[in-house]
Amino acid sequence: MSKKEIYADGIGQIHFAGGMVRFDFVTLQPKENEQPTAEINERIIMPPQGFLNAFNSMQQLIDKLLEAGVLQKNEKAAK
DSSP: OOOOOOOOSEEEEEEEETTEEEEEEEEEEEETTEEEEEEEEEEEEEOHHHHHHHHHHHHHHHHHHHHHTSSOOOHHHHO
């Protein structure tokens, strides 16, 4: 069974509609003589509990990356 990998430059928007949390993942598309524009390429839809579980997993990873020095806290953003 092959597994599909999806690349995204980021999340364009997060919506809550129809009782589900929806993530619109975007990739940056080049434009001639202009800044790249973000275009939606995938949408992930999950129930609120799944969203909360994903958020908790991401927070744990952020904490580990901070501890390892890979990320640094932005003190200005915390104020």
